[in-house]
Amino acid sequence: MSLTLHQVYRYCFFTLFILLFAVPRLFAQKANFAAAEKYDIPQLKKRVGTDRVLPFFFKDSDRFWFIFDDEAGKNYYYIDPATRTKSLLVNKALVFKKLSELRHETIDTMALTISPPFNMQAAQSTVEIGYKGNKYAYNFYKHQLDTLPKQLPATPVPTVIGVRSPNKKWVLYARRCNLYLKKVGDSTETALSHDAAPYYSFDINESDSVNRKNTTANAVWLSNSQNFYVIRKDNRKVNTLSLVYSTNLPRPRLETYKYELPGDQYVAQYELFVGNTQSGKMYKVDAAKWPDQELSVVKADTNTGELFFLRKKRTRDEIELCAVNMQTGAVRTIINEVSKPYINMELFNVSVLNKGKDILWWSDRSGWGQYYHYSGSGQLINAVTQGSYTAGKILRIDTAKQTIYFYGYGKEPARNLYYAHLYKINWDGSKQTLLTPEDATHQVYFSTTGKYFIDNYSRINQTPVTVLRDNNGKIILEVERPHLKKLFDYGWRMPEPFTVKAKDGVTDLYGIMWKPFDFDPTKKYPVISQVYPGPQIETVWTDFTVFDKYNNAPLAQLGFIVVCMGHRGGSPLRDKKYATYGYGNLRDAPLEDDKYGLEQLAQRFSYIDINRVGIFGHSGGGMMSTAAICTYPDFYKVAVSSSGNHDDNIYNREWGEVYQGIKEITDTTKKAERRITYRFKTDVNQTLAKNLKGHLLLVTGETDQNVHPGNTYRVVDALIKANKNFDMLVLPGQSHHYDEIYQTYFEHRKWQYFAKYLLGDITN
Numbered sequence: 122m123s124l125t126l127h128q129v130y131r132y133c134f135f136t137l138f139i140l141l142f143a144v145p146r147l148f149a150q151k152a153n154f155a156a157a158e159k160y161d162i163p164q165l166k167k168r169v170g171t172d173r174v175l176p177f178f179f180k181d182s183d184r185f186w187f188i189f190d191d192e193a194g195k196n197y198y199y200i201d202p203a204t205r206t207k208s209l210l211v212n213k214a215l216v217f218k219k220l221s222e223l224r225h226e227t228i229d230t231m232a233l234t235i236s237p238p239f240n241m242q243a244a245q246s247t248v249e250i251g252y253k254g255n256k257y258a259y260n261f262y263k264h265q266l267d268t269l270p271k272q273l274p275a276t277p278v279p280t281v282i283g284v285r286s287p288n289k290k291w292v293l294y295a296r297r298c299n300l301y302l303k304k305v306g307d308s309t310e311t312a313l314s315h316d317a318a319p320y321y322s323f324d325i326n327e328s329d330s331v332n333r334k335n336t337t338a339n340a341v342w343l344s345n346s347q348n349f350y351v352i353r354k355d356n357r358k359v360n361t362l363s364l365v366y367s368t369n370l371p372r373p374r375l376e377t378y379k380y381e382l383p384g385d386q387y388v389a390q391y392e393l394f395v396g397n398t399q400s401g402k403m404y405k406v407d408a409a410k411w412p413d414q415e416l417s418v419v420k421a422d423t424n425t426g427e428l429f430f431l432r433k434k435r436t437r438d439e440i441e442l443c444a445v446n447m448q449t450g451a452v453r454t455i456i457n458e459v460s461k462p463y464i465n466m467e468l469f470n471v472s473v474l475n476k477g478k479d480i481l482w483w484s485d486r487s488g489w490g491q492y493y494h495y496s497g498s499g500q501l502i503n504a505v506t507q508g509s510y511t512a513g514k515i516l517r518i519d520t521a522k523q524t525i526y527f528y529g530y531g532k533e534p535a536r537n538l539y540y541a542h543l544y545k546i547n548w549d550g551s552k553q554t555l556l557t558p559e560d561a562t563h564q565v566y567f568s569t570t571g572k573y574f575i576d577n578y579s580r581i582n583q584t585p586v587t588v589l590r591d592n593n594g595k596i597i598l599e600v601e602r603p604h605l606k607k608l609f610d611y612g613w614r615m616p617e618p619f620t621v622k623a624k625d626g627v628t629d630l631y632g633i634m635w636k637p638f639d640f641d642p643t644k645k646y647p648v649i650s651q652v653y654p655g656p657q658i659e660t661v662w663t664d665f666t667v668f669d670k671y672n673n674a675p676l677a678q679l680g681f682i683v684v685c686m687g688h689r690g691g692s693p694l695r696d697k698k699y700a701t702y703g704y705g706n707l708r709d710a711p712l713e714d715d716k717y718g719l720e721q722l723a724q725r726f727s728y729i730d731i732n733r734v735g736i737f738g739h740s741g742g743g744m745m746s747t748a749a750i751c752t753y754p755d756f757y758k759v760a761v762s763s764s765g766n767h768d769d770n771i772y773n774r775e776w777g778e779v780y781q782g783i784k785e786i787t788d789t790t791k792k793a794e795r796r797i798t799y800r801f802k803t804d805v806n807q808t809l810a811k812n813l814k815g816h817l818l819l820v821t822g823e824t825d826q827n828v829h830p831g832n833t834y835r836v837v838d839a840l841i842k843a844n845k846n847f848d849m850l851v852l853p854g855q856s857h858h859y860d861e862i863y864q865t866y867f868e869h870r871k872w873q874y875f876a877k878y879l880l881g882d883i884t885n
Contacts, residue, residue, distance in 0.1 A: 149881030156638065156678035157872055160613060162668050168611050169667050172603040173577040174587040176200075176566050182243040183568040185575075186210045191604040197235065197248070199261055202573045202589060205598050210261050211235055211248055219266035220252060228252070281305060282335040286346035291398050293349060295338040298322035300351065302401060311401045320356040320379065327356060345423040348397045348447055352416055358387035362771075362831075364824045368853045378826060383769060383777035384801030388435075391416040395428055395447045406445045407452055408432060412797045420473045421447075429455075429473045435799065437463040437779045442471055442480070442499075455499040458484055462704045463779050465490060467657050467693040468513055474520050479548070481505065481525065483512070485697045492525070494548050505550050508532065511694055513541065516574075517567045523548040526556070526567070526574075526592070530694045536560055537618070537631055539663045539694055543576070545592070556594035559586075562663040573597065579665035581633055582615045608667065612638050615665070616674070621718040623689050628699065630718055631661055632686030635677035640728075647733035647879040648682045650719060652749070653742040654711040655691030656703055656780050660742070671739065672868055679876055682729055684722065688714040705782050707769065708748050708804040715745075716753055733879050737761035737871065740828060740857065743820075744806060747836060750817055751809035759878045761871050763820035764857055767806035767832045777801065807839035816878040818848040820867060822855030848874070 158164070170190035178185040183202045188195065197210035217228045234251035247258040249269070256269040283294025285305070294301050298317035303310040319328050325339045340351040362380040367373045381388050393416050396403025406428075408416055413435040419442065421428045427444040434440070442456040456471075458464065468490050472481040480495040491512050492505040505525070506512040510532035517526040526545045531538040533555070540562040546553040557563040561578040568574065572592055579585035587600040617634045637646070651671050653660040662669065677683040688711035690703030703710030715736075723731035736757050738746045743765020750760040766772040769781060784800040817840075821833035830851070840847050850870060852863045859867060876882040 149883075150680055152679040152872070152876035152880050152882040152885065153637070153639075154679065154872065154876075154885060157675040160638065160678050161675045161868075162672065165608065165611075165613065165667055168607045168613075170604065171601075172605075172665065172667070173564065173579075173585050174575055174601055176568075176575045177237075177239055177241065178566075178569045179241045179243050179245070181569055183570050183573050184243075185568065186238070186241065187600075188237070189601055192607070197237065200589065200598065200600065202568070202591075202597055207598065207600065208261070211250070211259055212264060215264055216250060216257075216259060216266055220257070223257075223266065223268060224252075282337065284338055284340050284342065286342045286349075286398075287344055288346040291342075291346060293338045293340040293342070293351075294335040295322065295324035296335050297333065298324050298327075300338055300340065300403070301335070302396075302398065313396060313401075313403045317353075318357065320359070321353065323351060323353055327354065341418070341421075343421045343423050347399060348395065348421065348423065348426075349403075350393065350395045350418060350421060350428055350447075351403075352418065353392045353394065355390040355392065359389060360385065360387065362826075362829055364826065364829070366824055366854060376824070380826075380829075381774035382771055383774050383781065383803070384783055384799050385774060386798065388413050388774065389415075393418070393428075393430060393445075395445065395450075397447070404450060406430075406450060408443065408445070410441070411435065411439075413799075419471055422473070422477055424476045427477060429477070431471070433464075435778070436783060436785055437466070440464055440469075442482070444477070455497070456480065456482055456495060458482075458486075460485060462701055462782060465693050465697070465700060466779070468511070470515060472515065472518060474518065479520075479523075481515070481518070481548070485700075488697050490693075490697075492527070494550075503548075503550055505548055506546060506553070507550070509696070511696070513694065516543070516565055517571050519571060528563075528565075533560075537562070537580075537663060538629070539631060539659075539661070539692070540580075541663075543574075543594075554594065556590065556592075558594070564664070567592075575600065581618050581662055581664065581666060583665065585665050613667070613674075614638050616669075619684075619686075619722070621686065621721045624713040624717045625689075628689055630687045630689075630714060632684055632718065633661055633673075634722075635673045635683040637678050637680060642728050644728060645730040646680060646682045646728055647735060647875075648684065648719060648722070648729045648731070649676065649735040649737065649875060649879070650715055651683060651685040651742070652688075652711070652715060652736060652738040652745045653685075653691075653740070654688060654703065654707070654745045655693075655741070656700065656707075657693060657776075659687040659691040661685055661687050671737075671742075675868075676872060676875070679872055680880055681735070681875065682726075684719070686715065686718050704780060706804070707781050708744065708806070709752070711745060712749050712752050715749060716756055733758060735759040735761075735875050735879050737763075737875075738765070739763045741766060743767070743828075744832075747806050747817065747819070748809060750815050751806065751812045754812050754814035758815045759817075759875055760815065761818045761820070761874055763867065764822060764825055764828050765806075765819075765832060765836075766828045767836045769803040770801070770805065771829055771831055771835075773827070777803065805835070807835050810836060810839035810845060811843040813840065813843070813845045813847065816846075816848070816874070818850065818870070818874050820850045820852070820870075822852045822857060822859060822863075824854055825857045827857035 174187045176185040176187050186199045199210040200207045220228045236249040246262045247260050250257040250259050258267050283292040285292050300313040300323035301310045323338050325337050342349045356379050359379045361377045363377040393406040393408050394403045411434045415433045417431050419429040426447050429444050432441050439459045443454050445452045470483040478497045482493045494502040494505050511530040513528035515527045528541045529544045543556045543565050559578050561580045564577040566575045577587045588596050589598040619632050621630050673683045690710045693700045723729040734757050736746045736749050743762040744767050746760045747762040750757040769777045781803050786798050788796050821830040855863050
């Protein structure tokens with residue numbers, strides 16, 4: 122049959138239509154929503170008990186107890202390191218038997234209550250048991266159960282409002298913002314201040330001005346019950362932000378609150394006061410040095426009569442340890458530290474020891490965070506720790522042996538740089554010893570005497586082990602291993618760790634990968650990057666995790682490879698160069714590392730489809746995911762950005778000024794009181810809106826006081842003006858972290874969004 126030219130054109134047009142529109146549907150994948158629901162948190166919680174031990178040590182003792190929930194149910198256990206024994210703190214079977222004998226009845230096991238002894242004294246030997254209105258004492262040494270006599274109602278003790286001294290004889294309290302001192306039981310009070318006002322208050326509620334009753338003050342007593350101190354903040358000139366609670370009944374409510382923005386002219390001002398009961402007075406310490414400085418107390422020593430405090434420069438690149446004589450008011454500077462571009466306050470630590478004669482000081486002056494030993498006068502004695510690794514949090518200080526126990530990161534070769542290991546070292550830098558040698562990350566709790574510690578260790582792909590060690594690292598007893606058979610039998614699988622290179626081709630980046638639990642290596646899967654740019658923390662877990670914060674495992678079950686990885690500038694736990702990489706470039710610094718890391722994974726694993734890339738994140742990750750899809754619009758196809766700080770001009774001052782940086786400007790021509798101003802400059806996501814090509818879902822809580830919803834609305838405004846298609850979800854009444862029902866709703870919308878635009882599944 123011959124065709125006319127017109128028929129040929131129609132046939133070709135119809136064929137082209139089929140190729141353009143029908144073929145993609147043929148290759149669309151169905152998202153496995155049933156699997157995502159199966160492995161979501163509510164279902165997994167039914168199959169997981171306790172996975173690590175939180176010890177409760179007896180006061181001034183090495184003994185401790187803990188709660189562990191496993192296949193045997195919820196039980197209370199007791200460990201005595203001296204005898205290397207573990208036993209039930211409460212033997213429920215024995216308790217049921219003894220109760221039945223005492224009461225001459227069948228015991229309802231569900232009606233039993235156990236009152237955990239959270240403040241267990243060294244000599245204590247009993248735990249209180251409750252049953253149907255009666256109380257019993259269970260002796261966990263003798264395994265006896267005795268009835269407790271019904272106690273008569275206690276004589277009411279007059280309520281004392283305020284902060285009581287350690288000897289209970291004095292009380293400090295606030296009224297209408299001012300601070301008062303009174304002897305307990307005496308009607309005579311002493312007004313210690315007269316100039317207080319709302320937002321310039323000694324009250325813990327700094328805005329309270331109308332309450333004529335006594336309220337709690339923010340004062341702190343010293344152990345001698347004579348001296349006290351208090352830091353007062355002046356927030357009167359600090360500007361505000363406002364939020365509308367639309368679902369408030371009977372009508373929407375406006376809430377206005379103080380909030381400092383980067384570069385603000387007026388920020389909180391700090392004042393330090395010291396006082397004593399003998400004089401009945403307090404005075405302001407002359408601690409001023411830098412405009413807009415911050416003050417914090419390190420230690421008050423009753424033996425020397427000195428109060429040690431820190432003052433931080435607003436530019437966050439200089440800090441000083443000072444001491445004030447609480448009798449004379451004389452202030453001396455002990456240590457001054459300058460660290461460009463900023464001081465790592467996530468790890469910074471100072472300990473004043475031996476009546477002020479010894480000081481341990483953390484600094485990254487060598488390029489790595491290390492501890493230094495100073496004299497009480499501020500003379501550097503020696504470096505305590507040194508090398509190409511990071512010395513982190515101190516867990517215990519033995520002043521008698523002049524030894525510290527601390528977490529270290531990156532010291533052990535060929536291991537994940539983020540694994541926390543416990544070390545001990547003498548103050549003079551000698552005899553550094555690794556106490557937790559296992560190739561894993563360790564979480565440690567010391568006994569009150571310091572002779573023993575509990576060590577929970579695991580990896581993202583290794584189940585936890587809890588052991589008891591002595592302070593030389595020797596294992597005394599294996600305490601627990603979680604029972605996870607039910608979880609693994611259910612089909613759950615651990616995520617997989619990986620490493621890639623940063624864009625510089627040199628720096629190692631650590632990451633985690635989640636796969637569908639019915640993974641088929643012969644298939645192609647879209648890849649989704651869960652991101653958080655730091656720089657105060659990277660969301661790349663190192664320890665065993667079933668319930669990851671961002672719910673990555675259920676998302677993977679839809680039919681995705683989900684990954685998260687670090688980026689240069691993302692963590693304070695590595696060297697200073699890595700930690701500060703993003704300084705002044707918070708928006709853009711992590712983007713090329715994420716893209717390059719995904720490209721490496723696609724080259725390494727054939728099952729990753731690099732042509733179908735998604736990205737999502739919350740908070741800083743919300744900012745980063747939007748920046749990524751607009752910076753690399755041909756690479757990232759879908760982004761979900763929740764509660765993102767897209768515009769750091771209206772985000773938290775401290776975070777922005779520390780990590781983005783501010784410029785201090787001194788005007789020498791001014792005769793006015795304020796000659797120094799600060800300039801803040803940052804790149805914002807709305808300037809990238811014009812580049813959007815893919816699919817973007819923006820989410821915000823309506824009442825977010827941390828990341829104001831204005832961050833999201835400014836991006837929305839820019840997208841509308843650029844005539845871009847996007848999606849938006851506003852969660853009424855929700856702050857930075859969403860309530861369970863809203864979080865579940867958001868998670869399901871996220872699943873559907875990625876399923877629709879990365880898999881082509883439009884059925885849900």
